[in-house]
Amino acid sequence: MSKKVLITGAAGFIGFHTATKLLEQGYELIGIDNLNDYYDTELKKARIGNISKLNKLISKNWRFIKCDLLEKEKLDNIFKSFQPEYVINLAAQAGVRYSKENPSAYINSNIVGFMNLLECCRDLKIKHLLYASSSSVYGGNKNLPFCEKNEVSHPVSLYAATKRSNELMAHTYSHLYNLPTTGLRFFTVYGPWGRPDMGYFIFTSKIIKDETIKIFNNGQMMRDFTYVDDVVNALTNILEKTPCASDDFDFYRPNPSKSWAPYRLFNVGNSNPTKLLDFISIIENCLGKKANKEFLPMQLGDVESTSANINELNKWAGFEPKTSLKEGLEKFIKWYIDFYKPDQLIKKS
Numbered sequence: 001m002s003k004k005v006l007i008t009g010a011a012g013f014i015g016f017h018t019a020t021k022l023l024e025q026g027y028e029l030i031g032i033d034n035l036n037d038y039y040d041t042e043l044k045k046a047r048i049g050n051i052s053k054l055n056k057l058i059s060k061n062w063r064f065i066k067c068d069l070l071e072k073e074k075l076d077n078i079f080k081s082f083q084p085e086y087v088i089n090l091a092a093q094a095g096v097r098y099s100k101e102n103p104s105a106y107i108n109s110n111i112v113g114f115m116n117l118l119e120c121c122r123d124l125k126i127k128h129l130l131y132a133s134s135s136s137v138y139g140g141n142k143n144l145p146f147c148e149k150n151e152v153s154h155p156v157s158l159y160a161a162t163k164r165s166n167e168l169m170a171h172t173y174s175h176l177y178n179l180p181t182t183g184l185r186f187f188t189v190y191g192p193w194g195r196p197d198m199g200y201f202i203f204t205s206k207i208i209k210d211e212t213i214k215i216f217n218n219g220q221m222m223r224d225f226t227y228v229d230d231v232v233n234a235l236t237n238i239l240e241k242t243p244c245a246s247d248d249f250d251f252y253r254p255n256p257s258k259s260w261a262p263y264r265l266f267n268v269g270n271s272n273p274t275k276l277l278d279f280i281s282i283i284e285n286c287l288g289k290k291a292n293k294e295f296l297p298m299q300l301g302d303v304e305s306t307s308a309n310i311n312e313l314n315k316w317a318g319f320e321p322k323t324s325l326k327e328g329l330e331k332f333i334k335w336y337i338d339f340y341k342p343d344q345l346i347k348k349s
């Protein structure tokens with residue numbers, strides 16, 4: 001009998017890749033997503049369509065249900081009829097900058113939606129809830145690389161505040177109901193089937209169209225860009241590695257990433273921070289085209305640099321990112337060209 005996993009945000013970038021990998025590994029999956037129009041819904045539907053095209057033996061273990069985390073009754077019914085053993089929450093209102101435009105989308109999906117999911121997990125006594133947090137919880141921290149034991153009480157965007165809230169809410173459920181939870185702080189994930197609102201996607205699309213790209217903080221930004229397959233490997237490797245209470249938890253000098261309850265938090269990054277301008281140069285080289293650049297000041301809500309210390313996840317699950325930026329961006333651009341077939345590049349070749 002296959003083990004049962006419920007994955008939310010399955011039509012999203014990381015959800016789609018995770019679902020594909022878990023199906024290949026023989027799990028039985030239900031994917032849910034509300035297919036909202038924060039970005040191109042055709043891309044979300046194409047991701048779901050691509051999962052259904054997998055070999056028949058694999059795709060028989062897959063079902064997609066359009067459902068919003070806010071539809072509590074529907075969610076309850078899905079949980080009761082499917083009886084998942086494991087739950088992965090990748091549904092969220094993502095994006096730092098959009099949280100200034102539409103704050104309520106973040107409160108609805110990331111706070112109320114996450115609480116609904118916690119309640120379903122509590123009722124069904126599921127074995128392990130894995131959920132996406134973000135490097136943005138480190139907010140105004142300046143001591144790089146970011147470490148899970150760092151203080152994270154100074155978010156600089158509402159998005160970050162909702163992600164930190166998820167970690168705190170998960171801890172409460174781990175403590176009150178003995179629900180094993182693991183939060184994963186992802187660091188700028190990129191790759192094929194990626195997100196059209198993210199820098200690497202916008203840069204690629206604009207460079208191809210000869211449009212000007214906006215570079216904030218005059219290019220003085222650094223990001224720990226992490227390839228999606230490395231993130232998915234981390235997720236799938238720890239799915240069945242249920243956290244237990246830390247016997248050595250020190251109540252007088254508490255480490256925020258551990259607990260007396262079955263609760264863990266891990267950074268999932270590449271541990272190789274790269275300057276934004278170097279990152280753009282790799283995209284230019286892959287495309288064989290130079291970008292027209294407009295340098296602009298720092299935007300409120302952005303952080304200047306991110307860099308992940310990944311020692312904890314390495315100790316816990318042997319995590320080691322394997323994909324170089326050059327290799328990862330080549331794969332992204334190959335996918336982009338196959339998927340969008342941009343006239344400008346086709347005419348040139």
Ligand SMILES: NC(=O)c1ccc[n+]([C@@H]2O[C@H](COP(=O)([O-])OP(=O)(O)OC[C@H]3O[C@@H](n4cnc5c(N)ncnc54)[C@H](O)[C@@H]3O)[C@@H](O)[C@H]2O)c1
Binds near residue numbers: 010011033132186189
């Ligand atoms: N991609 C990154 O660089 C990155 C970095 C840090 C954290 N994260 C987090 O990882 C998770 C996955 O991110 P992603 O890049 O795949 O984003 P994504 O936007 O591609 O995927 C999220 C999916 O969730 C769905 N969704 C949103 N609200 C929902 C709701 N209320 N009910 C049901 N479905 C809903 C969306 O339709 C979307 O398909 C998110 O929690 C995100 O905040 C991503």
